[in-house]
Amino acid sequence: MSALVNGVLLTEVFVTxxxxxxxxxxxxxxxxLTGGRSPAAARRAAWQAVTVSFFVITVFAFFGQQILEYLHISLPALQCAGGLLLLLVALELLTGNEQEPTAQAGTNVALVPLGTPLLAGPGAIVATMLFSRDVHDGPDFVAVALGVILVHLSLWAAMRYSLPILRLIRESGVLLVTRIAGLLLSAIAVQLVADAVRAFIAGEG
Known part of the structure; x- marks a missing residue:
């Protein structure tokens, strides 16, 4: 009896x-972004941001290729663009020059900028599309789906319990994690660009 889920792929999807x-x-x-709001409003914003992000990621996982074909954009082109944008974000995280987005009056911050493009940004969209392209059977599909769901549950938990987390690791802890994430993110960005260049050379673009 075959496995119900591809454990290696699940780990790769979740970590990436x-x-x-x-x-x-x-x-x-x-x-x-939620400063000055009631705890109930902050919790609602967390759910809404995760829901928007999950919706965007799911749409591109299922229909991303069709959208790209309609716009006459190849996956390697999107992959390269996503990698370059990720590299810019990674450099900002590493150098400490990132600017936190500010909420405009009367806007729902859970939708923009939290849900997209902060959570469901080009990097996450491209990565999900690449994983979806490698789905060949049921266990692969379950692995990708579970990976996406688990990451969004982690995002919700981080925002839902943001105050206790901040009190636990303090500002210096957040700074350390941000720098480490920037390093890993830069490596992923370079890999995305390198894969896109190889695809162009191979004539897939």
Whole structure:
């Protein structure tokens, strides 16, 4: 009897998306965007942001290739663009020059900028599309689906319990995790660009 889930693929999906979407790194941003709101409103914003992100990721997982074909954009092109954008974000995290987005009056911060593009950004979209392209059977599909779900549960937990997390690891802890995430994110970005270049050379672009 074959396994119900591809454990190796599940681990790869979860780790990759976890590093790209950075649940711990969203804590200070979430706190700044929901500052002054009631605890109930902050909890609602956490759920809404995760829901928006999950919806965007799911749409591109299932229909991303069709969307790209309609726009005459190849996957290696999107992969390269996503890698370059990720590299910019990674450099900002590493150098400490990142700027926290501010909420405009009358806007729902859970939708923009939290849900997208902070959570469901180009890097996460490209990574999910690449994983979806490698799905060949039921266990692979379950692995990718579980990986996406587990990462979004981690994102929700990080935002839902952001105040206790911040009190536990303090600002210096968040800074350390952000720097480590920036290093890993830069490696993923370079790998995305390198894979895209190889695909272009092979004539897949």
């Amino acid at each position: 998306l976890f590093v790209i979407m950075d649940p711990v790194g969203t804590v200070p941003i979430f706190l700044s």
